Amino acid sequence: MSGFDLAIVGSGYAGSVLAARLADQGRVVLIERGRRWPPGSFPTGLAGVVRARLSPRNPLGLWAMRLGAGTGNALVSGYGGASLVNYGITARPDPRVFATWPVSAAELAPHLDRAWAVLAPEPNPLAAAFGDQAFLDRLEPGRRVDLANTIDWARCTQCGRCVPGCNEGAKRSLDFTYLPLAERAGAEVLTETEVVQLRPQPEGGWTLTLRPTVGGPAQPLYARQVVLAAGTLGTLELLHRSAAAVPTTAVLGQHMSMNGDGLAFLYNTAAPLAGEHGAPITTSVRLPFVDADGEPRTLTVMSGRVPALARGPAAAVLALLAGALPGGRQGPGGNTEGWWQRAGRRLRDAAGVGSAGALAHSFMYKLDAEDSARGTVCFDAQGRAAIDWPDYADDPILRFAAERLEHWARVVGGTVVRNVGSWPGMRSFGVHPLGGCRLGATPQEGVVDPRCRLYRPDGEVYRGLRVVDASIFPTALGVPPSLTVAALAERAAVDLAGALRNPSAD
Numbered sequence: 001m002s003g004f005d006l007a008i009v010g011s012g013y014a015g016s017v018l019a020a021r022l023a024d025q026g027r028v029v030l031i032e033r034g035r036r037w038p039p040g041s042f043p044t045g046l047a048g049v050v051r052a053r054l055s056p057r058n059p060l061g062l063w064a065m066r067l068g069a070g071t072g073n074a075l076v077s078g079y080g081g082a083s084l085v086n087y088g089i090t091a092r093p094d095p096r097v098f099a100t101w102p103v104s105a106a107e108l109a110p111h112l113d114r115a116w117a118v119l120a121p122e123p124n125p126l127a128a129a130f131g132d133q134a135f136l137d138r139l140e141p142g143r144r145v146d147l148a149n150t151i152d153w154a155r156c157t158q159c160g161r162c163v164p165g166c167n168e169g170a171k172r173s174l175d176f177t178y179l180p181l182a183e184r185a186g187a188e189v190l191t192e193t194e195v196v197q198l199r200p201q202p203e204g205g206w207t208l209t210l211r212p213t214v215g216g217p218a219q220p221l222y223a224r225q226v227v228l229a230a231g232t233l234g235t236l237e238l239l240h241r242s243a244a245a246v247p248t249t250a251v252l253g254q255h256m257s258m259n260g261d262g263l264a265f266l267y268n269t270a271a272p273l274a275g276e277h278g279a280p281i282t283t284s285v286r287l288p289f290v291d292a293d294g295e296p297r298t299l300t301v302m303s304g305r306v307p308a309l310a311r312g313p314a315a316a317v318l319a320l321l322a323g324a325l326p327g328g329r330q331g332p333g334g335n336t337e338g339w340w341q342r343a344g345r346r347l348r349d350a351a352g353v354g355s356a357g358a359l360a361h362s363f364m365y366k367l368d369a370e371d372s373a374r375g376t377v378c379f380d381a382q383g384r385a386a387i388d389w390p391d392y393a394d395d396p397i398l399r400f401a402a403e404r405l406e407h408w409a410r411v412v413g414g415t416v417v418r419n420v421g422s423w424p425g426m427r428s429f430g431v432h433p434l435g436g437c438r439l440g441a442t443p444q445e446g447v448v449d450p451r452c453r454l455y456r457p458d459g460e461v462y463r464g465l466r467v468v469d470a471s472i473f474p475t476a477l478g479v480p481p482s483l484t485v486a487a488l489a490e491r492a493a494v495d496l497a498g499a500l501r502n503p504s505a506d
């Protein structure tokens with residue numbers, strides 16, 4: 001049967017790496033349901049962000065929110081996956097995290113280096129001026145880890161609009177890094193094309209059912225090898241739709257992680273923190289935490305600025321909430337300000353967010369943490385995936401994070417606006433769902449084997465079918481995951497190149 005040697009589903013961190021590294025190994029096609037989003041095409045106001053929501057009426061939308069019990073997760077659709085809208089924070093994981101993975105830290109290290117070289121992250125040259133480095137040094141001496149972003153700082157205007165996408169062409173999203181490499185090396189790219197289902201062919205290889213994202217007749221596509229790289233929720237949805245033809249192990253959809261995502265504020269402190277301008281998130285502290293089993297886990301607390309488009313509404317909402325929340329507090333320690341100074345800053349934000357207002361004295365507390373990965377996938381009637389984890393906000397590491405924030409409030413003052421997921425009846429929101437197709441040394445432990453090949457229910461592996469994306473993480477990572485997703489794909493590309501050259505090696 002003619003067709004492709006390799007079909008890759010999804011153009012995020014995993015799919016774009018695989019396309020770039022394997023495009024010269026045969027006839028390779030990269031299939032992406034979203035559209036291209038060149039600089040200048042991203043929404044410029046809140047109304048535009050709302051209009052860009054992916055829905056049945058807007059199938060080429062940029063983003064969607066998937067709600068499960070206790071959690072909500074953002075997903076992104078477009079050529080470049082979530083790199084289009086993310087902060088570009090690129091962080092090396094703690095080698096300790098891999099102790100329970102079937103891929104060792106030593107094995108992954110050269111692939112992390114390769115991905116780092118292509119993504120080329122650099123620290124923000126203005127970081128020291130934003131105030132949060134000094135703030136964190138005061139609160140957690142010796143624990144600061146400054147961050148690097150995939151941003152060309154010479155072109156960056158520090159406008160703070162990385163979310164929902166850089167209109168200046170300064171962000172080194174995948175459409176500026178790996179994807180041009182893939183296209184130059186000969187990969188064929190089908191954008192605005194959704195993979196609806198897959199099924200194995202009796203004579204070997206796979207048939208994918210493709211459909212134009214905006215609607216139209218379905219078409220089959222044959223490929224000898226297939227990689228699912230549709231992102232955590234996208235890959236789970238595709239396997240769910242294909243379950244009759246491609247059954248897997250009982251571990252599918254288990255052990256899902258939010259990567260400790262959480263967002264809270266220390267509002268209106270005495271410290272000036274440049275909340276009103278600058279590219280988001282330049283520094284962090286890594287705090288040690290020991291879980292109930294005595295195992296060490298990392299909590300990364302990043303100091304961020306509210307995305308520019310949301311600053312006005314955020315200033316208004318925080319001004320209203322401050323003091324009214326259960327657990328809200330005005331910490332006195334070390335803060336000699338009078339109430340009129342704090343009230344004055346709140347009023348100033350009402351007139352327009354600026355450096356003299358309360359938002360510019362607020363610490364936005366964005367978490368990435370090694371949570372306990374106890375989420376499970378759920379599907380709605382349309383087959384859309386989300387994570388159920390009703391008591392996520394009570395995960396021990398999130399409680400520890402909340403305690404640190406209370407402690408900081410006692411040191412520097414300010415009102416604690418707790419993680420929204422800890423409010424009664426509310427959910428925790430995340431941007432990097434992980435797991436569900438976890439790597440495992442055996443089919444009892446995983447959904448894919450250490451070579452990323454999908455296990456069959458009988459414990460064998462499917463020939464010519466791999467999953468490589470954020471869904472294969474067996475645990476949380478504790479730092480932003482994009483670099484590790486790319487590194488896992490770099491590693492899988494080496495293995496897959498061998499299988500493409502020599503099918504008996506698969």
Ligand SMILES: Cc1cc2nc3c(=O)[nH]c(=O)nc-3n(C[C@H](O)[C@H](O)[C@H](O)COP(=O)(O)OP(=O)(O)OC[C@H]3O[C@@H](n4cnc5c(N)ncnc54)[C@H](O)[C@@H]3O)c2cc1C
Binds near residue numbers: 014015033090431432
């Ligand atoms: C707002 C936001 C901020 C973030 N900030 C950071 C950060 O600063 N640093 C960091 O490390 N991480 C960050 N992340 C997380 C990071 O971007 C993701 O972990 C990463 O993109 C996952 O890569 P992936 O390849 O698994 O999937 P994705 O990047 O999600 O790509 C999957 C692609 O597959 C496509 N697809 C899905 N289903 C189909 C189908 N059936 N057919 C065809 N195509 C399909 C999707 O449209 C999408 O383009 C952020 C995420 C968001 C949303």
Ligand code: SF4
Binds near residue numbers: 158166171
């Ligand atoms: S701060 Fe503005 S210019 Fe800089 S990368 Fe983000 S969106 Fe682009």
